Amino acid sequence: MGRQGIGAVMAARLEHFLRDTAGAISTLVVMLFPLLLVIGGLATDVSLLNAQKRYVQSQADLAAQSAARYLPDAAKARDVARGVVARNTRYGAIALADADIEIGSYDAETGAFRKDQGASAVRVVVPSPFDPILLASILPDKDLTIRRSAVGTQQATVVFTLRNRLLGLDTRRSVLDGVLGPLGLGLTTNVLGYEGLANTRVKVDELLGLATLGLATEALTFDDVLDLPIAIPRLLGGLVGLGKLPPAAVPTGAGVGPTVTLDEILAMSPGLARLKVGDVLPDLSLNALDLLTAFAGLAAQPAQRIGVTTGLDLGPLANVTLDLGLIRPPVTAIGLIGDQPPPQAKVAQTDVSLRANALNLIRVTLGLQLAEATATALSLNCGAAAASDTLASFQVSTAPATLALRVRLLQLVNGTAIERDAAPVPVAGVERQVDIRLDQFRQPVAIANPISVSGVTGSLSNVLSSLRSDVNSHRPDCGPLGLGCLVGSLLGNLLNLVNGLVNSLTGLIANTLQLDNIAQNLLDALGIRVAQADLILDDYSCQARLVQ
Incomplete structure (x- = not known):
């Protein structure tokens, strides 16, 4: 075979080789295999990273929420946070340092956590080392620690009642018969049994539900509900229907009867008052006997509860206006600790407002309150366990009288009258912090003046x-x-x-x-x-x- 023949054979074989596709896929796989390994390693690392992030975030959420329940006890809150994280070891044991658990307060308006003197919020940071498959060799010197944080706040809610009297005499005798009997409510000692009522509880949401019975409440807030007028017999009938009172508590043929608003006996802090009807309220309750006492006071005849507005016109010499209110029922307050303004109950047995204008030169304004008392909720110790532990603290002020007296020279300057409100001054008043122990829960705590x-x-x-x-x-x-x-x-x-x-x-x-x-x-x-x-x-x- 000549050279020309050999060349033709070699050319034919080369052409056959170039056109042959057998084994091409295997060759391609061999060439792409390292790249596939890299992509698979990255995908696995990303999946592991996301899974660990979610797990660590769950740890931080659970630790912050658990620790917040024990505030303001910072030491206990830190111990609880550490214990929660230590018991979850899916990605290794983690020991939280003090710097990882911050105690402070949370500003709901700005969404900022402040590490200050407050102890109403806790911020927990959980660090968890990440052990990747591929990135460990690519980034050997990098800190691959996952850090997730959460802020938990304590939502402590209190319900407290404040009542007072101008003068009290300890006769060791019950005066409840004289309070409830003459008011035409059909409430007697034999029917109600005061000892039983003292242990009967009425839930706050049940009471609010009675006030909105039969109304469209989709757009109502709890603040609106407090202003709704409700007939006392209907209210008592609702309590009977709930099983809180015996049927004989509502007299036969009571009719419509006097009306009250819950705002007269229940003060609600803004944090709860702005909630809409249907929102979940904390599981809180009131004492049935305190409710009846308040309703009785509001339904009393003018001989027991007086409100008078009168005037005396001696013009042009003088003009005198007098507003007088006597005998006020107990006031119950409900609200969130730390709310602004805080939960507060205020009651005064006598209110006098006297305004006198003489000769258009002198204006006298007299404001007088007898047996005035104010209680403001300061803190709640959710970790109280022993009977002697302080459960709640209140700022309480009492005074036999508060007096606001000003004399103003009533002058007209450019046609505008000069007016200014008088500031009340307590007469022989006392202000103090009152701590209620756990064993005093639901018990009257006397505050002397x-x-x-x-x-x-x-x-x-x-x-x-x-x-x-x-x-x-x-x-x-x-x-x-x-x-x-x-x-x-x-x-x-x-x-x-x-x-x-x-x-x-x-x-x-x-x-x-x-x-x-x-x-x-x-x-x-x-x-x-x-x-x-x-x-x-x-x-x-x-x-x-x-x-x-």
Whole structure:
């Protein structure tokens, strides 16, 4: 075979080789196999990374929510957070450091966690080392630690009742028959059995449901519900239907009867009041006996509960207006700890508002409250376990009277009358923090108001000083013929003289005559209590929720 033949054979074989596709897929697989390994390794690492992220986030959520239940006890909250994370070892054991658990507060408006003096929120950061398949060799020096955080807050809700009296005498006898019987509610000792009612609870959502019975409530907030008028017989009938009262509690043929609003006996903090009907409320309850006592007070005849507005027109010389209210029922407050404004109950047995205008030159405004008491919820210890542990703390102020007295020189400047509100000053009042122990839960806690004679005169001095400042502030507005300046100067000098005498009397009573101790010892010996209040922690709820 010649060279030409050999060349043709080789060319034919080369052409056959180039056109032959046998084994091409195997060759391609061999060429792509390293790339497939890299892609598979990356996909596996991404899947493992996402799975571990979700697991670590769940750890942080559970730890923050569990720890928040034990606030404000920071040590206990940290121990609980560590325990929750330590028991979940899917990706290895994790020991949280102190820096991983921060105690502080949470601002709902800005969504920011603040590490400050507050102890109403906890932020937990859970670090978890990530052990990848492929990335470990590619990034050997990188920190592949997954960190996930969560913020849990304590949603503590309290229900408490405040009641008071101007004078109390410990006779060791029940006065409930005299309270409920004469009011026409058909409530008697034999029918109701006070001892049984003292242990009967009415849930808050049940009470609100009675007020909205038969109404379209889709757009109503709880604040709207509190303002709805409801007939007392219908309310009592609803409580009978719930099994909270015996059927005989509602008198036959009661009819419509007097109406009340729940706002008159139930104060709700904004955090709960703005919720809509149908939203879930904490499982809280009220005492049935306290409810009946409040309804009885609101339904009383004018001889027991008086509200009067009257006026005396002696124009052009003088014009006098008087508003008078007597005997107020107990007030129950419900709200969230830390809400702004905080849950507060306030009651006064007598309200007097007197306004007098003489000769269009002098305006006198007198505001008087007798047996005034205010209780504000400060904190709730959800971790209370022993009977002696403090369960809740309140700021309570009591006073036999609060007095607001101002004299204003009524002048017209450019056709505008000068007006300013008077600030009340407590007379012989006391303000203190009251701690309720766990063994005092749902029990009346008496809050005494020690009477000091020097305190009375000292309060009078404060009122006179306030009055004098008000008079002096209006001196530049002399008015027609300069009468305002003349009257202001006379009043200012008179008030200075009287205030000096009152201050001297205060020092004499407190330091020389020692009348404070004598007066209080005499009241104690007679068993008389002045402006004593009772604070009852009706119920509470400790819940934790995640906010971040």
